[in-house]
Amino acid sequence: MSTRHVLLGLLVGGPSHGYDLKRRYDERFPQARPLAYGQVYMTLQRLVRDGLAAIEGTDSDGGPERTLYRSTDEGSRELVTWTAEITPPALFVTNEIFAKVVVSILVAAAADSDRTSDAAAYLQAQRTAHMARMRELTALKTVPGTDLSTVLSADYAIAHLDADVRWMTTTASRLTTLTAEVDTA
Incomplete structure (x- = not known):
């Protein structure tokens, strides 16, 4: 901004x-x-x-x-x-959640531990945190007298959190493939 x-x-x-x-x-x-x-x-x-x-x-x-x-x-x-001016959509989006999934797989590979379960545990904990924040924002929107700026801001944040949660779900289903790729690299 x-x-x-x-x-x-x-x-x-x-x-x-x-x-x-x-x-x-x-x-x-x-x-x-x-x-x-x-x-x-x-x-x-x-x-x-x-x-x-x-x-x-x-x-x-x-x-x-x-x-x-x-x-x-x-x-x-x-x-x-x-x-x-139109704000161009990002060509590549890299955020901390993505980085932590990749790094947790790499760290587990170096330690020769179960990379899938480490990354899956992280994704589940992160999903839980996102869902809690989405519930907080949803509750905030329903407070009587909440101004429109707060509602719009909460809607925007909820949409982004929801996109992250969907990405986490998809990524969790691909962890076996991701860890196999680390093995062959």
């Missing part, structure tokens, strides 16, 4: 302080990796440097000085361009 463009998108609603942008980010992207305040302010400085945002002014309201940022016309054009 492009932090730069997300913060720029949050500025579309009008001038904001970095603190307010961080709060709105947390509200709009509840299941996303959290942004640190330092990351928000560093990104805002870069947006200003690049002419996509400008400093509207500063105020203190009796506390520390706070800078008010706004989107520029160039920033608005950049945002329109970014939102229209």
